[in-house]
Amino acid sequence: MDELLVKLNYFDSWTKRRQELAEFYEDNLKDYVNIITDSAGMVSKFVISTDKKACLKTHLTLKEIQSKEVYNEPLCDLPQARRNCETFLSIPCDSYTTDSEAQIIVNAIRDFYETWI
Numbered sequence: 001m002d003e004l005l006v007k008l009n010y011f012d013s014w015t016k017r018r019q020e021l022a023e024f025y026e027d028n029l030k031d032y033v034n035i036i037t038d039s040a041g042m043v044s045k046f047v048i049s050t051d052k053k054a055c056l057k058t059h060l061t062l063k064e065i066q067s068k069e070v071y072n073e074p075l076c077d078l079p080q081a082r083r084n085c086e087t088f089l090s091i092p093c094d095s096y097t098t099d100s101e102a103q104i105i106v107n108a109i110r111d112f113y114e115t116w117i
Contacts, residue, residue, distance in 0.1 A: 014095035018043040046093035
């Protein structure tokens with residue numbers, strides 16, 4: 001319980017940092033991918049959408065950048081739910097992600113689209 005109370009002291013700064021990262025990603029990636037995450041809200045992860053999800057994920061992995069599938073299986077049997085599974089990918093947006101790390105992620109995604117697509 002004490003650990004949770006200590007972490008609560010950092011909650012606002014962690015939230016602000018994730019929002020800053022989300023704004024940075026939004027500004028720098030909006031011409032390459034669809035932005036799903038609203039940077040003005042409570043940002044817990046940064047989600048993008050792309051028809052090239054599998055290839056982009058492989059590209060990021062080769063550059064040692066972690067990305068995660070948001071949904072492995074549709075939550076229900078609707079076309080949009082299936083589409084979200086096929087296209088949604090999250091990229092690092094933790095409060096401890098540095099500006100230089102965020103720039104590396106942006107550069108890798110831009111490189112993928114400018115070089116391969």
